[in-house]
Amino acid sequence: MPNKLNKTTVKLANITQLPKSAKKRAYRDACGMAHGLELLGDRWALFVVRELMLGPRRFGDLRADLPGISANVLTQRLSELETSGVVVRSKLPPPASVQVYGLTEWGYEAEPIVQELGxxxxxxxxHDPTLPISGVSILLSFRTMIDRHRIGSLELTIGFRFGEDEYSASVDRSGIHVxxxxxxxxxxxxxxxxxxxxFVYGGASLDALADEGVLVLHGDSALAARFADLFVLPPKFDPVAIRP
Structure with missing residues (x-):
């Protein structure tokens, strides 16, 4: 009997002693920023939160818009975020009846972090703006980069189709709502x-993008140009300017 107990104890010890790379990062610091990094600082965690900012999504949708993440890592991050109270799982009603992941009320409060970091x-x-970007990410960037002083009295509604994903937005004095x-x-x-x-940030021609088959506008091109003019990227930091 003692030998059997010893073998069981050793086996349990081996299971619970995870490699350092698999353990959650702990800074042991009372600063709220430190705990924030414990919650969202692991690789891909903040990306997952970003992709859920416009509503719940299926596992496959998240993988499709985060092509660099493996299924195992995505599963791990979703599980950790669910455990910490940032993400919640639910099931869509029939006829869909599929499992989706969404942000909790507290999870949505992380949007200013995503915005200001961006x-x-x-x-x-x-920063290379020509790299791939997801539909959610570009729409969140609009919420971040819109210049309210440029809106004036403009009121505009805009639709977006990215493959199977569709969104609608409205612009008024208070900003853009998606x-x-x-x-x-x-x-x-x-x-x-x-x-x-x-088109919006790089000034690419709509006609040229349409010829390439990568973007099609339905509606007035003058309105599209007015829409694009609402968004301004902050100036680049010039490290040369601060050298003595």
């Missing part, structure tokens, strides 16, 4: 999120 990082000279629903509006963009970013 705003700050776009000032980096090393929801996941059938794309509808005064103008509708259909195509790749990266192409929409090239």
């Amino acid at each position: 705003r700050w990082a776009t000032r980096s000279p090393a 929801e996941r629903c059938a794309a509808a509006g005064d103008i509708i963009f259909s195509g790749r999120p990266s192409a929409l970013a090239a």
